[in-house]
Amino acid sequence: MAEIFDGAAIAAPVGHAPDSARFREAMSRVAASVHIVTTDGPAGLGGITATSMASISADPPMLLFCINKVSASAGRMIENGVFCINTLTPEHRELADVFAGRGDHTLEQRFARGDWRRLSTGAPVLNAAVASFDCRLVEAKEVGTHIVMIGLVEAVAYGPAAHSLAYVHRGYRTL
Structure with missing residues (x-):
């Protein structure tokens, strides 16, 4: 199979995948919505910034995201x-950086920023989010460097229609 780079095809040996640096570069060119994924419970607060989220099913409502x-x-x-x-939303750029681990914030300190509440599961919900999907974990599958987390949506929250924060070409954009 050939790879395309700046308009030119670059052949990869049959049966070999592109190296991780080339894969990451190609993925940096794919726009994705930016999310903060949170948790709370017996193990304590946690949260990350993620772009790898997708819906799986509307009936029952299920989502997935990936975490290192x-x-x-x-x-x-x-x-x-x-x-x-x-x-x-675009107003959450700084919060996205905090949850991405930029800075010296512990997992618990990350929640000092933003206005949070709880819905069904007890995981923190960002009040000003475009949409929030409160999920119960149904499966966690290790795949390569990441874990695919699949959740059954127990509650949703959303406000008025707003622009979304996106990430592409290694920077934030507004959609």
């Missing part, structure tokens, strides 16, 4: 068995 398996929040989400995916 070395993330301190990964184990907490699995042990707590709940998570909330909060889709961000």
Whole structure:
């Protein structure tokens, strides 16, 4: 199979995938919504910034997101068995950076910023999010460097229609 780089096809040996640097570069060119995924429960508060979220089913309502398996929040989400995916607006750029680990904030200190509440599962819900999906974890599957977390949506919250925060070309954009 050939790869395309700046308009030119670059052949990869049959049966070989592109190296991770080339894969990451290609993925940096794919726009994605920015989310803060949170958890709380017996294992404590946790939260990350994520762009890898997708709906799976409308009936029953199910979502998935991916988290690096070395993330301190990964184990907490699995042990707590709940998570909330909060889709961000452009006004949440700084909060996205905090939850992405930029700065010296502990998992608990990340929640000092933003206005949070709880819905069904007890996972923190960002009040000003475009949409929030409060989920009960139904499966966690390790795939490569990440864990795919699948959740059954127990509650949703959303406000008036607003622009979404996106990430593409290694920077934030507004959609």
